[in-house]
Amino acid sequence: MKIVLLGAPGSGKGTQGAELASHYGVPKIASGDLLREAVASGSELGQKAKAAMDAGELVSDDTVIGMIRERLNEPDAQNGFILDGFPRSLAQAEALDQLLDELSRPLQRVIHMQVDNEEIVGRLAARGRADDTEEAIRNRLAVFAEQTEPLVTYYEQRGLLTPVNATGDIDAIQTRLIEAIEAA
Numbered sequence: 001m002k003i004v005l006l007g008a009p010g011s012g013k014g015t016q017g018a019e020l021a022s023h024y025g026v027p028k029i030a031s032g033d034l035l036r037e038a039v040a041s042g043s044e045l046g047q048k049a050k051a052a053m054d055a056g057e058l059v060s061d062d063t064v065i066g067m068i069r070e071r072l073n074e075p076d077a078q079n080g081f082i083l084d085g086f087p088r089s090l091a092q093a094e095a096l097d098q099l100l101d102e103l104s105r106p107l108q109r110v111i112h113m114q115v116d117n118e119e120i121v122g123r124l125a126a127r128g129r130a131d132d133t134e135e136a137i138r139n140r141l142a143v144f145a146e147q148t149e150p151l152v153t154y155y156e157q158r159g160l161l162t163p164v165n166a167t168g169d170i171d172a173i174q175t176r177l178i179e180a181i182e183a184a
Helices: 015-024 031-039 043-054 061-072 090-102 117-127 136-155 172-184
Strands: 002-009 027-028 081-084 111-116 161-165
Touching: 002 031, 002 136, 015 081, 015 172, 027 031, 027 061, 031 043, 031 061, 043 061, 043 161, 061 081, 061 090, 090 136, 111 136, 111 172, 117 136, 136 161, 161 172
Parallel strands: 002 081, 002 111, 027 081, 111 161
Antiparallel strands: none
């Protein structure tokens, strides 16, 4: 079970990724969680990430890939994983492919969780977070669309992409995801 969950902010990747991880007995690996853990641990990669974040910069792809490499080498990830929020760019997708080739553990499926932008705006605005203004949400969706459209094409061309309707009841979405994974 080696899967990437691809979807806009608010598409349910975190919720569904955790459910799928539990269902299949593999870890859900979220790049944001890895960054926070690495910074908190004070590891070499964590120090590099912290320096970039403190300077208001994006953490380099090399640093993020290094964290992914470390995490995939942990014992609980040997039988598979669900990546949430990574890759976010074509360069990261290519680096991930190279890493997984080195580990002889290629991706099996990329699930594209599709949700209408208006529903996402409603979902995220309902959370009530200070940074979840409609303008900020729409900007994040525009950035996501710009960054991930090449990923959709990349994984489609490789025969790995499966679109899944991620609207409606959480259990119904979970059922659709499992059916898409197991049909592959």
